Amino acid sequence: MAGTPEEHIHEPIHADSSSSSSNNRGIHQQPQIPGRPAPLAPGPTSDQDDADASADFLAAMNAEMAEEEYGHLLDDYGGHLEPPATGEVLEGTVLSVTQKDVIVDIGYKMEGAVPLHQLLDADGNCTVQRGDVIHVAVDKGEHPEGYVVLSHDKANRLKNWDTLERAHREGLVVSGRVTGRTKGGLSVDVGAIAFMPGSQVDVRPVHNLDAWLGQDIPVKILKLNRRRGNIVVSRKAVVEEDVTLRKGAILEAVAEGAVVTGTVKTLTEYGAFIDLGGIDGLLHVSDMSFGRVNHPSEMLSPGDQISVKVLKFDRDKERISLGLKQLNPDPWESIHERYPAGARVIGRIVSITDYGAFVELEAGVEGLIHISEMTWSRRMKHPSKVVRAGDQVEAVVLEAKPKDRRISLGIKQLEADPWTTVIDRYSVGSVVEGRIRKLSDFGAFLEIEEGVDGLVHVSDLSWTKRIKHPSEMLKKGQIIQAVILRIDSTNRRLSLGVKQLQPDAWELFFRDHKIGDIVPGRVCRAASFGVFVELAPGVEGLCHRSEVPSANDRRPDEPAIPLGDEMSFKIIKMSEGEKKIGLSLRGVVVEDQERSAAATATTARDLDSAGEEMDNSEDMQLGKDESPTS
Numbered sequence: 001m002a003g004t005p006e007e008h009i010h011e012p013i014h015a016d017s018s019s020s021s022s023n024n025r026g027i028h029q030q031p032q033i034p035g036r037p038a039p040l041a042p043g044p045t046s047d048q049d050d051a052d053a054s055a056d057f058l059a060a061m062n063a064e065m066a067e068e069e070y071g072h073l074l075d076d077y078g079g080h081l082e083p084p085a086t087g088e089v090l091e092g093t094v095l096s097v098t099q100k101d102v103i104v105d106i107g108y109k110m111e112g113a114v115p116l117h118q119l120l121d122a123d124g125n126c127t128v129q130r131g132d133v134i135h136v137a138v139d140k141g142e143h144p145e146g147y148v149v150l151s152h153d154k155a156n157r158l159k160n161w162d163t164l165e166r167a168h169r170e171g172l173v174v175s176g177r178v179t180g181r182t183k184g185g186l187s188v189d190v191g192a193i194a195f196m197p198g199s200q201v202d203v204r205p206v207h208n209l210d211a212w213l214g215q216d217i218p219v220k221i222l223k224l225n226r227r228r229g230n231i232v233v234s235r236k237a238v239v240e241e242d243v244t245l246r247k248g249a250i251l252e253a254v255a256e257g258a259v260v261t262g263t264v265k266t267l268t269e270y271g272a273f274i275d276l277g278g279i280d281g282l283l284h285v286s287d288m289s290f291g292r293v294n295h296p297s298e299m300l301s302p303g304d305q306i307s308v309k310v311l312k313f314d315r316d317k318e319r320i321s322l323g324l325k326q327l328n329p330d331p332w333e334s335i336h337e338r339y340p341a342g343a344r345v346i347g348r349i350v351s352i353t354d355y356g357a358f359v360e361l362e363a364g365v366e367g368l369i370h371i372s373e374m375t376w377s378r379r380m381k382h383p384s385k386v387v388r389a390g391d392q393v394e395a396v397v398l399e400a401k402p403k404d405r406r407i408s409l410g411i412k413q414l415e416a417d418p419w420t421t422v423i424d425r426y427s428v429g430s431v432v433e434g435r436i437r438k439l440s441d442f443g444a445f446l447e448i449e450e451g452v453d454g455l456v457h458v459s460d461l462s463w464t465k466r467i468k469h470p471s472e473m474l475k476k477g478q479i480i481q482a483v484i485l486r487i488d489s490t491n492r493r494l495s496l497g498v499k500q501l502q503p504d505a506w507e508l509f510f511r512d513h514k515i516g517d518i519v520p521g522r523v524c525r526a527a528s529f530g531v532f533v534e535l536a537p538g539v540e541g542l543c544h545r546s547e548v549p550s551a552n553d554r555r556p557d558e559p560a561i562p563l564g565d566e567m568s569f570k571i572i573k574m575s576e577g578e579k580k581i582g583l584s585l586r587g588v589v590v591e592d593q594e595r596s597a598a599a600t601a602t603t604a605r606d607l608d609s610a611g612e613e614m615d616n617s618e619d620m621q622l623g624k625d626e627s628p629t630s
Contacts, residue, residue, distance in 0.1 A: 083108060083148075084138045089155045094132045101143075102128060104136055104150060112148035113135065119152055135159060160191030161226055168221040173238055176219050179214045186212060188219060194231035199392055203239050246278025247318070254279075254320065255279025256313050259327070264304040272296045274308060274322055281320035283308060288324045290331055290364025292350055299324075331364045335402045339365075342397060345409070349391045357383045357393060359409060367407035375412050376419075379437060386411075418451040419492050424495075428484050431501070436478045444470040446482055446496055454494035458481055463506070464538025465501045473498075503537040510576045518588060522566045526559035533569055533583055541581035542567055548585050561585065 006619040084090055084106070092104035092112065101113035114136055119127050126133060137155035138148060167174050176190035185197040186209055196219065200207055205257040206212075219233035219243075254260065255275070262274035262281065273285040283300075284291050293299060300306070312321040339345060339361065347359035347367065374386045387393060395409040425447075426432065432450035443457040461467045461474075474480065481495035512521065521533035521541065530544040543561070545551045561567075570591070573582025 007493065063408055083110065084530040086138050086140055087154075089135055089137045089158050091133055092136050092150070094128050094130055094134065096130060097126055097128070101147070101153075102126070103147065104134065106148065106150070107138065110139070110148055112150035113143050113145070114150045114152050139535050141612075149287070157192060164191060164221060164224060164231065165226065168224045171220065173218045173220055174233075175216060176233060177216050178214060179513055181209055181213065185209070188217070188233055190219065190221075190231065190233060192229070192231055194219070194221070194233040196233050196235065200234035200236045203243070217354075248278075251274050251315060251318070254310055254313055256310050258310045259307055260310060261305065261307050262322075263300050264300050264306065267296045267300065267304060270298050274306070276320070276526060279318060279320065281308070281310070281322040282313050284325060287311065287322065287326065290325050290328070292358075292360065292366065292474045331362065332402045334407050335365065335400050335407070337365075339397050339400050339407060341399060344394060344396055344414075346392060346394050347409075349387050349389050349393060352383050352387065352389055354382065357387050359393060361407070365407070367395070367409040368396070369393075369409045369411055373398065373410035373412055375407070376415070376417060377447070378449065379450075412547075418449065419489050422452055422490050422494070423487055426487060430484050431481055432484060432496070433481050436476055436480065439470050439474065439476055441469060444474050446480065448494070451567055452494065453484065454484070454496040454497045456498055460485070460495075460497035460499055460549055463502060463504055463536070465587055505536060506576070506579050509536055509539045510574065513571060513574070515571050517571045518568050518591070519571060519583075520566065521569050521583070523559070523561045523563050526563060528556070535569075535581065539581070541569065541571070541583040543583040543585055547583065547587070548574070549589055608610065 053205045072203060072249050088618065090106045090248055092106040095103045095105050095111065097103075100116055102116055102119055104112050104114055105111050114134075119129050130559075132240065134152060135155040136150040137158055139154060141149045143149050164174065166172070167529070174190050175287045176188040176194065178186050178196075178326075179189050179193070180187040182195065185195055186201065187197050187229075188194045200222070201212065213388050217235050218238045219229060219235050221232065222237070223232040223233050225231075260276055260357050262276040265273045265280060269285075273280045273284055274283050283296075285296050288296065289516055307325065307327065308322040308324055309326045310320060310324065311323045314320075317388040340606040345367075347361040349364065351358045354371075356368050356373075359367045359369060361367055369379055369383070369387070371383050374380055374383060380386070394412060395411050395412065395415040398408040398410050398413070398560075400407045432446075432448045432454070434446040434454070436444050437446040437447045437453060441458075443455050446454050446456055448454055456470070456474075458467050458470055465473075467473060480498065482498050482508040483500040483502060484494065485500070486493075488494070519535055521535045523531045524534045525532040525541065530542055530547070532540045533543055535541050537587060545560045548560040554560065567585065568588050569583035569585055570587035571581060572584045572587060573580070574580075
């Protein structure tokens with residue numbers, strides 16, 4: 001309390017008979033003691049003794065009360081005169097600045113000294129002057145000149161701890177500076193040195209903690225122990241709270257079709273994430289431009305401020321799809337007007353694939369030249385044989401499909417189609433020469449000129465051999481001759497034959513043979529109804545089972561005649577149109593028997609004739625022997 005103890009003490013005043021008034025005769029005036037109710041005065045009495053006794057009683061009571069109040073005031077005074085305890089924070093007034101100390105009046109009729117270095121700025125200048133009020137804390141130790149040892153730094157630290165406790169208790173954000181790197185995190189000065197784990201630096205993992213050194217950052221206090229001097233802080237908690245607040249505002253304001261402004265946050269292969277202020281939206285690479293974008297980095301960089309259009313918004317999942325190209329008119333809407341079918345256009349080759357080349361006609365509009373539309377020839381193996389990326393090419397618009405965002409182009413259409421004049425340059429039956437371009441199961445494709453291919457069917461390779469695959473006779477790249485069998489220029493088809501270069505073996509056989517002829521043959525194939533006999537190269541006849549005499553002696557599953565046997569057969573049927581020949585082994589056997597019987601008869605007749613001749617010869621000899629001359 002300010003002032004001297006005497007100012008707070010009231011001496012009891014004893015009443016005198018001469019000082020009593022006419023209205024209050026015999027009553028003593030008693031001053032009121034602060035903090036106590038005034039005593040009640042007794043009423044008047046006619047008895048003088050009673051009055052004196054009452055007066056003595058009141059005087060004694062007042063004296064007792066005054067003594068009690070006096071002791072209370074002394075206690076109160078004594079409490080204010082007690083010196084401040086060590087560590088107590090006080091407000092003091094700067095009295096003077098010496099070479100080593102700043103002298104401060106801290107009350108209590110006391111003066112203290114603060115070390116000068118605690119009140120110097122970075123340039124070594126004192127930051128206070130006479131009359132300034134500063135906070136100090138009573139420190140331990142003795143000053144050589146008898147001053148109370150004070151500390152401005154300690155006072156600040158103690159005040160900071162109070163502030164930090166309140167911030168921890170109320171969840172407030174405090175500012176701190178990253179002062180160093182520690183094991184597993186960072187040291188942060190928030191008025192006291194605090195520890196921030198690496199996982200609490202940001203909402204995303206931080207791989208380079210050294211980049212945060214020296215930065216001023218907002219943090220929240222997660223744990224605080226004043227007695228141990230431990231503080232754990234988190235910047236991540238501040239960021240998450242800020243993101244939550246901004247996200248809520250964004251979610252309320254965002255709607256599909258709205259144009260918003262954001263910051264490019266990160267780039268990926270498939271797009272860019274745009275920070276809209278608390279929530280991220282995805283700008284897919286296909287929605288960046290109507291033109292070709294191979295990678296988002298071709299158009300954007302992290303940190304760029306861009307305006308985008310909200311394409312889709314899923315409020316429940318908090319997903320936002322953004323578009324950049326949608327802010328401009330779609331060039332495909334009027335594609336028919338600018339690129340009608342048959343028009344000649346010039347563009348730049350932007351990419352080449354196995355199936356064709358893409359041509360950029362204008363920004364956002366590309367057309368495809370399919371490999372089949374590059375040349376009339378079918379020898380094309382890869383588009384890179386005709387065009388290269390970056391080439392300027394002229395092409396013809398074949399078809400435009402704005403809904404599918406496709407334009408079909410062709411460059412072979414710049415030259416005449418050879419099929420339009422093929423019927424004028426070739427005729428059926430003429431012999432042509434070409435290179436075998438491709439072999440398939442059913443035949444071989446023969447290129448007789450650039451852009452004109454013909455098919456040699458497998459059945460037209462040989463008159464005599466049974467060909468199962470064209471590779472048995474031909475090779476890819478081989479140059480051969482063939483006969484044109486049919487021309488279909490409308491469907492771009494040309495039928496060719498190789499066997500037609502030689503006479504037909506069937507035709508020769510039918511010309512040289514007739515029914516009834518006995519011909520040699522070899523059994524080459526068997527069937528349930530008979531056997532096939534090769535009569536000449538490429539010519540076969542059928543010998544039915546009924547035409548084999550010994551067929552009944554064999555099982556049904558056995559060939560009527562053993563395969564590979566060579567024997568003679570009789571021609572019993574011929575059909576040149578159907579190329580069928582009927583044979584019989586039975587007819588040959590019958591003829592053989594008839595010839596054998598005829599031969600036997602002839603032999604008997606010859607023997608009889610010989611016998612007669614011998615008898616005649618003997619008779620003639622006997623006659624000679626019996627003659628007279630003998």
